[in-house]
Amino acid sequence: MSTHLRSAIREERRERLDSALAEAGLDLLVVAGDPWRSDYLRFVADVTPAEGHAIAFVERAGAAKLFVETPAEAARIAKEQPGLTVTWSRSAIAESDRAVRALGAKKAALAPLAALPRRLATGPLGATVQQGTALLDRLMLVKSGREIEAVRKAAALADDGYRVFREAARAGRAEYELVAEVEAFFRSRGCPENFQILGSGGREVRGMHPPGDRRLAAGDLVTTELTPCVDGYYAQICRTLVIGPPGEAQRRAFAVYDEALRAGVAALAPGVTAGEVARAENEVFRREGLGDYVTAEYTRVRGHGLGLYVDGRPMLLEDVPQVFRPDMILIVHPNTYHPEVGYFVHGDTVRVTADGCEVFTRTPRELFSVSA
């Protein structure tokens, strides 16, 4: 079901794509995806596969066709996108390879490297992958006003989703039961996609994972990151709660993560690099004698880009030179292991503005406590 905003974004993206193709001297872009890496497909054709591979052929200022792998997907996408020619076969990859070989003199490029199957990469357009991927990466990095509106809506939904999570969390409930309540809530709000992981327990917990059958107990830290999708765009929130009253060590730990989040958000502005924002977060931990815990041994990234993908560029790591520009969107999250209390998360979705950044997620930054 397309909303008005989604239709407007689709048209806007298509205009930007056509301009970029013209500038690059390309007649056509061939874009691969699947239900996990659907971001590039969403950008060029507003398609989100539900199963199988999907490969789009998008002509500059012209028609677009899509190869999928089930008749149900072909019927669905054709209905949702009447302007798209959709055909199915057992292998969208083989079908696309044949179509690439029939392109003749058309100047085309392949994308994206992240989702490119071997058969297409070893075909006639194999040498164009870097060009095609870079072209789309440039277009997807800085968001338009309408794209920002979609992320803002997703952020509001993330806040609401966290409230549902908090209400569901109590001693005796299994991890997967909490996620069931959140997913049902998102469905009730028309949201078909959400990426969510969590953790529960104490010092033994080293990270977040999909929900298991562990039951929550008094004193547990319960971490989660929620990432709902609105009109194709994701926003994320990370928070930690305690089952029962927080202990002193948990309060002390929260203060460190809260300061690190504030430091990251305060550092974020146009002209600043991703590395500088990561460093601002990490310095808080170093000052507290927790420098070991901001290394790859204990954490992955200090935040990352958001948009059409849940884990986009740039990664917030101290060696990433990407310079921020206005209207880039990301989550700042100094999530990592704490030696006294276990894995701890805390993060907000933000937009880079002309002179700093705007925080989209509104859930209070506090160590929540729910009754045991």
Add this chain to the structure above:
Amino acid sequence: MRHGLIAWSRDEVPASALDARVAKLQAATREERLDAVLVYTSFPRPAAVAWLTHFVPYWNDALLAVFPDGAPVLLASFSKRMNPWIEQTCRVGEVRSAPNLGQAAAALLSEKRASRVGVVELDALPWRIAEPIAAAGLADASALFTRVRHPADQFEIALAERAHGIARRALAAAADGSRLASHALAAAERSARLDGAEDVIARLAPDLREDATLLRMEGDAPLGARWALELTVSYKGTTVRATRSFASGAQPVSWREAQSWFERTTAASAMADGTPGRIVSYRVDVPLGTAPLDVWDTDGPETSVPLENGSLAVLSVNLALKDGPWLAAAPVLIGQRALA
């Protein structure tokens, strides 16, 4: 991308069952004189590795290396600190943290001196993994894998029956008198996930009198007097599909006849006589490779590969009845019976 419960119950799938599956693949590997078989797994393509090891990635991806002898090695592009979680939820000989899967695979193949390497769905292997191992002499091992993967063993059948039960109860929960697609989907989602579903993919036709196309439903829509919901439910790495058509008030007579025909068809795992109305389309989906379900047979021009009786499958039908379109789907064992 909506993962629910991921956990390995040794009661449901004992280690010996997984070992037996790996042994079948190893025997075929030796017969084909391959030095290794590589099996890719990711969020949308978890089925083959889940069948062999019970591992289901919740994001990122991984590559399972099965050698002619010994336990499989899982190269996982997750943080090393997630290895304990991986080891708790699956059975492999070794988990190696591999941020760059292609380079890690090249190193492992070199270490094992593997020069003839089969890859399940070689065409689809992501290029960032395939490029570093291109020198290894890669061959497509899709047919080999499909051969050893079927028919279903008792443990896969039990998981499929549990998944079917989850789907049936979720479909019943959706029929709660909701007039909005979002409410019906929320009821189904909640039921399925509280029941232990690992994943639920929903497609819904909000008004069968207008159109029988099953949509992904982003946003909302009012439900007509007749509508249909398809749920693809995964439980512990095993995926089935169930579809039900709903009518407000009394079920039309032609729908009751269709239900009876569909039950006879799935019970015999063969199209029953006396089809009510016209079969607009049918489809049989089977887990052939890395995808949870692949199209195996349809009313269209595509031809099916041979499978042994007893393979797990899902039959989906779209009938044109005098009371309008009617959709149904349910899992079966090919050539044998319906699943409970």
